[in-house]
Amino acid sequence: MQLSRDTKRFLVKLSAFTVLLVLLVRHFSSIGAWIGNMFAALSPFIIGACVAFLISVPMRLFTRLLSHPVGRDRHPLVGGKARRLLSLLLAILLVVMLIALFIMIVMPQLIDTMSSLAGSVMRFVPVAQDWIASFRVWLAQYPEAQSIIEPYIPDVNQMASSFITFVQKYAGLIAGTAVSSVSSLFGSATDVIISFVFAVYVLLEKESLSRQCKKLIYAFLPKSFCDETLRVASMTHKTFFSYVTIQCTEAVILGVLCFVGMLILRFPYALVISVIMTFCALIPIYGAIISCVVGAFLILFQNPMQAIGFVVFILILQQIETNLIYPRVVSTSINLPSMWVLLAVTVGGGLFGVVGMLTAVPITSIVYTLLGEITGKRLSARGIAPADYAPRAEEPAAPRLGKGKHR
Numbered sequence: 459m460q461l462s463r464d465t466k467r468f469l470v471k472l473s474a475f476t477v478l479l480v481l482l483v484r485h486f487s488s489i490g491a492w493i494g495n496m497f498a499a500l501s502p503f504i505i506g507a508c509v510a511f512l513i514s515v516p517m518r519l520f521t522r523l524l525s526h527p528v529g530r531d532r533h534p535l536v537g538g539k540a541r542r543l544l545s546l547l548l549a550i551l552l553v554v555m556l557i558a559l560f561i562m563i564v565m566p567q568l569i570d571t572m573s574s575l576a577g578s579v580m581r582f583v584p585v586a587q588d589w590i591a592s593f594r595v596w597l598a599q600y601p602e603a604q605s606i607i608e609p610y611i612p613d614v615n616q617m618a619s620s621f622i623t624f625v626q627k628y629a630g631l632i633a634g635t636a637v638s639s640v641s642s643l644f645g646s647a648t649d650v651i652i653s654f655v656f657a658v659y660v661l662l663e664k665e666s667l668s669r670q671c672k673k674l675i676y677a678f679l680p681k682s683f684c685d686e687t688l689r690v691a692s693m694t695h696k697t698f699f700s701y702v703t704i705q706c707t708e709a710v711i712l713g714v715l716c717f718v719g720m721l722i723l724r725f726p727y728a729l730v731i732s733v734i735m736t737f738c739a740l741i742p743i744y745g746a747i748i749s750c751v752v753g754a755f756l757i758l759f760q761n762p763m764q765a766i767g768f769v770v771f772i773l774i775l776q777q778i779e780t781n782l783i784y785p786r787v788v789s790t791s792i793n794l795p796s797m798w799v800l801l802a803v804t805v806g807g808g809l810f811g812v813v814g815m816l817t818a819v820p821i822t823s824i825v826y827t828l829l830g831e832i833t834g835k836r837l838s839a840r841g842i843a844p845a846d847y848a849p850r851a852e853e854p855a856a857p858r859l860g861k862g863k864h865r
Contacts, residue, residue: 503652506652506656509654510660513546514549514661516548546661563729564729590611672684697820709736709739712775717732720732725757730756731749731752731756731757734752735753741815742819744815754768798826803815803818
């Protein structure tokens, strides 16, 4: 029996796939170790690419400022490669200044807050004991309810000592874990230097790198596949850049408003809570809840009534941010409904922790957009119109006839 060319091609591909699958199963451990070593060798360049992407956000802002025409001739302030180099230097300087300010101002405040928290807890113990004693006096008027509620009334001294022990035990552990995570992320000083140099090279030569990558894929892959790949890559870059820009701008504005409001209302720990809110605002939905709970918890031991006022203040601030700030800041919003944002953040955080919560929304937005395009094309190919799957309106109820209308 003579086989057609398409059948022969299919059999060759099936045989190659079968061989590769058998080799993968038999040497799974060796291949996994090789992939791990390859990832470890490439990690400085992967980190450098991530750093380059983050620095590109303020770099683009400085590039726009330097491109603004000035003078009678309306020439840009700086032109050509000098503008890009100056923008890169200003962006790096801004990032270094932010890190330095965090280390010099915020870190001492965090240390002082943790050290004074134990004293605040001990000062809060007599107040809590008075509250519980007053509650027990009131509860004694209702013996039946007292017998049920009394076993659940906590021992304040035991809770305070347990909390202090927990803070003393795990505060150093958390700090050590953070330091070790950063150290393992960057590795040695050589890896840090390689990552930084690679990031600078990517930012200065991104057009050349883009042109080289396009030449490479167009030389060895079908043109239609290359066009679609570049389109998806461009959409991915725009989505991530828009998301990072929006979230960072919104987080900074929210943190500044929180700091100013807490100073006006004389809430304690204004700087620490504002910094926590700035970082938590990068996480959609859950960030506001985390910062509110942590801030109220810190203020609770200082002044319980101020903790209640702080929660009210945060709720008002969130309403201002949602209804006034966010619509003005967001010029190109993420094309993703709120339900999928909640699902993406929850699943991403459960699978990959904080990194998953930060990256789940743009990734889900890209998948959502591509799936919508593919679904639309397949429906059009099958001749299914939007009216066929659109929700149908409820039919109006039949009019009820009065007594005089019976026939």
